[in-house]
Amino acid sequence: MSDNTDRPGADRRTNARLRGLFDTAYTMIEPFFDPDQGWAGHSLEHLxxxxxxxxxxxxSGEEVHTIVVAAHRVYIEHNPGRSAHLRRPEEIRPPAP
Incomplete structure (x- = not known):
């Protein structure tokens, strides 16, 4: 079975490397989605x-973006009452290099 992550529209969940990093990455960046950690009512997700x-x-930049979007979705799912301040995951764009 091949890894389909290089095809446009491929299921990102098939990328075993990113899946292996996700829990550690999520722990690092979860505080940036928390409204209590924001600045003047804005999240710090860009950090x-x-x-x-x-x-x-x-x-890669694309892999970082994939993790941030996935983490964003997880945060919203786990904290529905504490995520109204966040943009929707599909609105997140990677910062310019």
């Missing part, structure tokens, strides 16, 4: 990109 790049320098 999640920086933290992941610093801690996982071998990840």
């Amino acid at each position: 999640a990109f920086r933290v992941l790049r610093e801690n996982f320098p071998d990840l």
